[in-house]
Amino acid sequence: MKIITVCGNGIGSSLMLAMKIEEMCKEEGINADVESSDFNSAQGKPADLIVTVKELAQQFEHKNVVVVRSYVNKKKIREDVLDKIKELAGMNA
Numbered sequence: 001m002k003i004i005t006v007c008g009n010g011i012g013s014s015l016m017l018a019m020k021i022e023e024m025c026k027e028e029g030i031n032a033d034v035e036s037s038d039f040n041s042a043q044g045k046p047a048d049l050i051v052t053v054k055e056l057a058q059q060f061e062h063k064n065v066v067v068v069r070s071y072v073n074k075k076k077i078r079e080d081v082l083d084k085i086k087e088l089a090g091m092n093a
Contacts, residue, residue, distance in 0.1 A: 001088055003034045006042045006052040013071040014038070017051060020077050021085075028082070030089050048088050051081055064088065 003021060007014035014036035025032040037045060039056055050057075050065045057067045066084050070076040 001030070001032045001048045001085070002046065003032050003049045003051060003085070004042050004045055004047040005034065005036045006039055006050060006056055007036075007071065008056070009038050011036075011038075014052075017068065017071045017077065020072065020074050021051065021081065024074070024078055024082065025085065028086070028091075030085060030091070032085065032089075049081075049084065 005014040005017040005021060007017070018034045018036040022032065022034040025034070039059070042050060047062070048064060050060055050062050051068055052060070052065065053071070054067045057065045064084070066081045068077055068080045
């Protein structure tokens with residue numbers, strides 16, 4: 001599964017988010033390739049799931065976009081994205 005985390009510049013926030021999601025997927029036994037990206041680059045990248053904040057999510061036409069409330073709070077990230085990741089991985093959420 002390919003997951004792209006997106007922030008405005010693709011450097012700080014999305015990288016931290018990618019690391020948290022990658023860690024969470026390992027804990028759950030989910031095989032995922034997680035990559036951080038800036039908004040413009042993410043538009044043309046193939047992905048099973050895009051994870052970003054509400055302000056950017058509205059601009060994506062991708063069918064699988066999940067909004068997170070925090071780029072760094074692992075508990076909130078888990079609450080916001082884990083069910084969708086499990087669904088895409090074919091696991092019962």
